[in-house]
Amino acid sequence: xxxxxxxxxxxxxxxxxxxxxxxxxxxxxxxxxxxxxxxxxxxxxxxxxxxxxxxxxxxxxxxxxxxxxxxxxxxxxxxxxxxxxxxxxxxxxxxxxxxxxxxxxxxxxxxxxxxxxxxxxxxxxxxxxxxxxxxxxxxxxxxxxxxxxxxxxxxxxxxxxxxxxxxxxxxxxxxxxxxxxxxxxxxxxxxxxxxxxxxxxxxxxxxxxxxxxxxxxxxxxxxxxxxxxxxxxxxxxxxxxxxxxxxxxxxxxxxxxxxxxxxxxxxxxxxxxxxxxxxxxxxxxxxxxxxxxxxxxxxxxxx
Amino acid sequence: xxxxxxxxxxxxxxxxxxxxxxxxxxxxxxxxxxxxxxxxxxxxxxxxxxxxxxxxxxxxxxxxxxxxxxxxxxxxxxxxxxxxxxxxxxxxxxxxxxxxxxxxxxxxxxxxxxxxxxxxxxxxxxxxxxxxxxxxxxxxxxxxxxxxxxxxxxxxxxxxxxxxxxxxxxxxxxxxxxxxxxxxxxxxxxxxxxxxxxxxxxxxxxxxxxxxxxxxxxxxxxxxxxxxxxxxxxxxxxxxxxxxxxxxxxxxxxxxxxxxxxxxxxxxxxxxxxxxxxxxxxxxxxxxxxxxxxxxxxxxxxx
Numbered sequence: 184x185x186x187x188x189x190x191x192x193x194x195x196x197x198x199x200x201x202x203x204x205x206x207x208x209x210x211x212x213x214x215x216x217x218x219x220x221x222x223x224x225x226x227x228x229x230x231x232x233x234x235x236x237x238x239x240x241x242x243x244x245x246x247x248x249x250x251x252x253x254x255x256x257x258x259x260x261x262x263x264x265x266x267x268x269x270x271x272x273x274x275x276x277x278x279x280x281x282x283x284x285x286x287x288x289x290x291x292x293x294x295x296x297x298x299x300x301x302x303x304x305x306x307x308x309x310x311x312x313x314x315x316x317x318x319x320x321x322x323x324x325x326x327x328x329x330x331x332x333x334x335x336x337x338x339x340x341x342x343x344x345x346x347x348x349x350x351x352x353x354x355x356x357x358x359x360x361x362x363x364x365x366x367x368x369x370x371x372x373x374x375x376x377x378x379x380x381x382x383x384x385x386x387x388x389x390x391x392x393x394x395x396x397x398x399x400x401x402x403x404x405x406x407x408x409x410x411x412x413x414x415x416x417x418x419x420x421x422x423x424x425x426x427x428x429x430x431x432x433x434x435x436x437x438x439x440x441x442x443x444x445x446x447x448x449x450x451x452x453x454x455x456x457x458x459x460x461x462x463x464x465x466x467x468x469x470x471x472x473x474x475x476x477x478x479x480x481x482x483x484x485x486x
Numbered sequence: 487x488x489x490x491x492x493x494x495x496x497x498x499x500x501x502x503x504x505x506x507x508x509x510x511x512x513x514x515x516x517x518x519x520x521x522x523x524x525x526x527x528x529x530x531x532x533x534x535x536x537x538x539x540x541x542x543x544x545x546x547x548x549x550x551x552x553x554x555x556x557x558x559x560x561x562x563x564x565x566x567x568x569x570x571x572x573x574x575x576x577x578x579x580x581x582x583x584x585x586x587x588x589x590x591x592x593x594x595x596x597x598x599x600x601x602x603x604x605x606x607x608x609x610x611x612x613x614x615x616x617x618x619x620x621x622x623x624x625x626x627x628x629x630x631x632x633x634x635x636x637x638x639x640x641x642x643x644x645x646x647x648x649x650x651x652x653x654x655x656x657x658x659x660x661x662x663x664x665x666x667x668x669x670x671x672x673x674x675x676x677x678x679x680x681x682x683x684x685x686x687x688x689x690x691x692x693x694x695x696x697x698x699x700x701x702x703x704x705x706x707x708x709x710x711x712x713x714x715x716x717x718x719x720x721x722x723x724x725x726x727x728x729x730x731x732x733x734x735x736x737x738x739x740x741x742x743x744x745x746x747x748x749x750x751x752x753x754x755x756x757x758x759x760x761x762x763x764x765x766x767x768x769x770x771x772x773x774x775x776x777x778x779x780x781x782x783x784x785x786x787x788x789x
Contacts, residue, residue: 214645219670220657221650228645275610280602299583300656303606304649307578310610311644314617318637327629333636334621341614342517342531346607347524353603354523367522 187483191476198473202242205259206266207233213263213312227297227305228312231270235288239409239477240265240380246473247384247398260322261332261383264313268340269376271309274302276349282431289426310340323387331386339379348372352437360438366407369440373413374406397463401474404460408453409481414439415449416485424485457482490786494779501776505545508562509569510536516566516615530600530608531615534573538591542712542780543568543683549776550687550701563625564635564686567616571643572679574612577605579652585734592729613643626690634689642682651675655740663741669710672743676716677709700766707763708781711756715787717742718752727788760785 187195210232216225241262248258277284277292278299284292294302316322317332338344348371355368381402385395414432418441422429432439441449460478464471490498513535519528544565551561580587580595581602587595597605619625620635641647651674658671684705688698717735721744725732735742744752763781767774 217645217650219667220654220661221645223657224645224650224653271610275606278606280606301653303578303581303583304653307574307609307613307643308645308649310613311640311647311649314636315640315644318633318640326633330621330629330632330636333617333633337614337618337621340610341618342520342524342527342611344614346611346614347520347527350527350604350607351523354526358523364522 187476187479191479194473194476195480198242198246198476199238202238202245202259202262205255206238206241206263209259209263210267213316223297223301224304224308227293227301228309230290230296231274231293231305231309232267235290236266236270238262238266239481240269240377242477243377243380243402243474244384244387246477247381248387249473250384250467250470251388251390253384253387257322257387258384260316260319261387262380264316264322264332264336265376265380265383267309267313267316268336268345268379271306271313272340272345272349272376274306274309278302281349281353284428286427289423313340317383325389328386328389332383335382335386336379339375339382344371344375344379345373348375355437356435358438362440362443365438365440365443369407369410370403373410374403377406377409378402397466401460401463401478404456404463405478405481408456408460408478411440411449411453411456412481412484414441415446415453417441418446420485453482490779490782494782497776497779498783501545501549501779502541505541505548505562505565508558509541509544509566512562512566516619526600526604527607527611530596530604531612533593533599534577534596534608534612535570538593539569539573541565541569542784543572543680545780546680546683546705546777547687547690549780550684551690552776553687553770553773554691554693556687556690560625560690561687563619563622564690565683567619567625567635567639568679568683568686570612570616570619571639571648571682574609574616575643575648575652575679577609577612581605584652584656587731589730592726616643620686628692631689631692635686638685638689639682642678642685647674647678647682648676651678658740659738661741665743665746668741668743668746672710672713673706676713677706680709680712681705700769704763704766704777704781707759707766708784711759711763711781712784714743714752714756714759715784717744718749718756719788720744721749723788756785 214225214229216222244262244265245258273287274293276282277287278294285295293305313336314333317336318329323329348368351368352372381398385398416425417429417432420429457478461475464474517528517532519525547565547568548561576590577596579585580590581597588598596608616639617636620639621632626632651671654671655675684701688701719728720732720735723732760781764778767777
C-alpha cells in the first residue's frame with residue numbers, strides 16, 4: 184500500500200497552501216461586489232468560493248500543467264474554472280429539493296446563509312463564470328486552447344457528465360443498483376470533473392489528444408478511488424472534520440461501494456486503484472511527483 | 487409608427503416557421519435519450535426545448551449572420567446555444583423558490599411535469615449544453631470564433647448579465663425602483679441575451695469588434711422595446727395566447743415601465759425605440775429586411 188511519506192506530506196502541504204491562496208485571490212478578483220442590488224448575488228458567489236474547500240481540482244489542473252511548463256497563472260485560472268463548476272454543483276446539490284443539506288465546508292449552506300432563489304442564481308452565475316474565465320485571452324493566448332478547454336469542461340459538466348451522474352444518484356435512492364451501475368454513476372458524478380481538471384492541464388500544455396491516454400487513465404483511477412474513499416468516510420468519518428453531514432447514503436437506502444463490497448474490500452480496491460494510477464505516470468519523471476503524492480493523498484484522506 | 491406590412495408578415499411567417507423547425511431538429515439531435523437513469527433528465531431537457539417558444543433569439547442570430555453570408559447551419563447551431571440559455575433560465579425562473587410559475591408555452595412548467603430536482607438539473611444541463619455546442623468545430627471551424635462566442639454568451643448569462651438582472655428583479659419586489667433602475671434591470675435580465683443573439687451572428691460573420699456598434703445599438707433598442715411590450719402584455723394581454731400566467735408584476739407590487747410611465751407613454755416609447763433600432767440598420771441594404779421586420783414584429787407582438 185502506498186503510504187504518504189514525509190516528503191509527500193511536505194510537498195502536498197506546500198502545494199495545497201499555495202493553491203488555496205491562489206484560488207482565493209483569483210475569485211476575489213473575478214467577483215467584485217457591484218453597487219446595485221446584484222450585490223447579494225455576488226456575495227453568495229463569494230461565500231461559496233472564497234476560503235473553503237480543499238481545492239483538489241485546481242491542484243490537479245496546476246500539477247498537470249506543470250508537467251508541460253505551462254505558466255502557473257494560466258493553470259490557476261483554468262483550475263478556478265473547474266472549481267467554479269464544482270462550487271456551483273455543491274450549491275445546487277445542497278438545495279432542499281435536492282440533498283437538502285445544511286452544512287458545507289463547516290458553514291451553513293448557501294440557501295440557508297442567503298435564500299433559495301439566491302442560491303439557484305449564485306450556482307447559475309458560477310456556472311457561467313467558469314466558461315467566461317476559460318474563454319478569456321488572459322487564460323490562454325491561443326484561441327484553440329480556449330475553445331478546447333471550454334469543450335472539455337462543458338461536456339464534463341452537463342448531462343453526459345456531472346449533472347447526469349447527479350440524476351443517476353437521485354434515481355439510486357431505493358433502487359437496487361449493482362457495482363457496475365454504481366461505478367458508472369460515480370464516474371459521471373465525480374470522475375468527469377476530476378478528469379476535466381487533469382484534461383485542462385494537458386490542453387494548456389498542448390499535449391495532443393492522442394497522447395493524453397496515461398493522464399486520462401490516472402484521472403479515471405483517482406476519480407474512482409476518490410469516490411470509494413468518500414463512501415468510506417460517509418460510513419466511518421467524523422462530521423466535524425468533514426464539515427458536512429455524513430451517514431446520508433445509509434439513511435437514504437442507497438447502494439454504495441461500501442454497502443456492496445464491504446469496507447475491507449473497498450479499502451483494498453482504493454489501494455489497487457491508487458497503485459494503478461501512479462503506474463500510469465511511469466513515463467514522467469520527478470516532475471510528476473506532485474500528481475503521485477496527490478494520488479496517495481486521496482488514498483489516505485480523512486475529509 | 488412602424489406597422490407590419492404584408493411583405494413583413496410574409497417574410498416573418500416564413501422565417502419563424504423555418505427557424506422553429508430547424509431549432510427543433512437540432513435539439514432532437516443534441517439530446518438523444520440515454521438508456522440509463524439519466525433518461526428522465528434528458529426527457530426534461532427535451533420537454534423544455536423542443537416544440538415550444540417563438541425562437542426570437544435563434545432568429546436574431548440567423549438573421550444577423552445572414553448579413554455576412556454565414557452558413558445557415560452554423561448560425562442555427564449558435565442560435566440553439568442562445569436558446570438553450572434562454573430555456574435553462576425559464577426552467578430555473580419558474581421554480582417554486584423563484585417565480586413559482588405553473589404554465590410555460592401553454593404546458594405545465596418543468597418542475598410540475600417532472601419534479602424540482604429534475605428541473606434544477608435540466609436547467610444546469612442546458613446551461614452546459616449551450617457552451618458545448620458553441621465550442622464544437624461543427625459550429626465554426628475557426629477556434630477564435632468559437633472562443634469569442636463562448637465569451638460573449640457566458641458574459642450575457644452570468645452575474646453581469648441575465649442572472650444579475652434576475653437577482654435585481656427579485657429585489658424589485660416591494661422596492662421603489664425608478665425608471666433608470668428598471669431600465670438597467672431589464673437591460674441585464676432580457677437585453678443581455680437578446681444582445682448576445684445578435685453578437686453571435688456578428689462573430690460568426692467575422693465582423694470586427696469595432697464595427698459592431700450599429701448592430702449592438704439595434705439589439706439594445708429592440709431589447710428594451712421587447713421588455714416594455716412584455717410589461718404591456720402583462721397588463722393587457724391574454725393568458726391563453728401568452729401560454730403563461732400574466733398580471734404578476736402588479737400582484738407582486740413591482741414597478742414596471744407601464745406602472746412608471748403609463749400604458750400610452752410606454753407604447754409611444756416602444757414606437758420610438760423600434761424606429762431608432764431600424765435607423766441603426768441604415769448602412770445595410772435589403773439583406774437586413776428580416777432584422778427590420780423582426781423589430782416591427784416586437785412592436786406589434788401579441789404574445
